[in-house]
Amino acid sequence: MTYVDGFLLAVRKAKLDTYRQMAALGGQVWKEYGAIDYVECVGDDVPYGELTSFPRAVMAKEDEVVIFSWITYESRARRDEIVAKVMADERLQGDEWKDVFDGKRMIYGGFETLFELSAAGR
Numbered sequence: 001m002t003y004v005d006g007f008l009l010a011v012r013k014a015k016l017d018t019y020r021q022m023a024a025l026g027g028q029v030w031k032e033y034g035a036i037d038y039v040e041c042v043g044d045d046v047p048y049g050e051l052t053s054f055p056r057a058v059m060a061k062e063d064e065v066v067i068f069s070w071i072t073y074e075s076r077a078r079r080d081e082i083v084a085k086v087m088a089d090e091r092l093q094g095d096e097w098k099d100v101f102d103g104k105r106m107i108y109g110g111f112e113t114l115f116e117l118s119a120a121g122r
Contacts (some may be wrong), residue, residue: 001113002036003079009106016042019067019100029089030071033082037072058105063112067101071102079110105110 011019020040027038043066046054054066075077086092 003076004111005071007108009067009101010058010060011067011101012064015100033085035071040069066100
């Protein structure tokens with residue numbers, strides 16, 4: 001079964017196009033090094049809950065939108081190899097991405113797949 005890295009973060013609405021460019025480059029780099037899937041989603045129906053919610057989790061402000069993303073790999077070992085290469089890749093080292101989101105409020109982690117149903121042909 002696949003291994004998954006998951007991410008949740010808040011992006012300033014005014015910087016969403018810049019984030020999209022950053023995500024496109026990131027996706028390209030991750031896929032080059034062997035990631036199976038790279039998916040970035042922008043919140044469309046994520047209400048601010050009374051106790052818990054996606055916006056609360058990342059302390060999203062009024063001028064921010066929630067991003068939910070994941071990357072899949074063949075295994076945890078393969079993920080560790082790919083991430084090491086991605087983190088060393090010079091294409092992702094630029095300062096132009098600094099003010100797009102607050103990394104201190106990003107939630108992320110690696111997950112073993114418990115159960116999986118995939119589309120036919122994948």
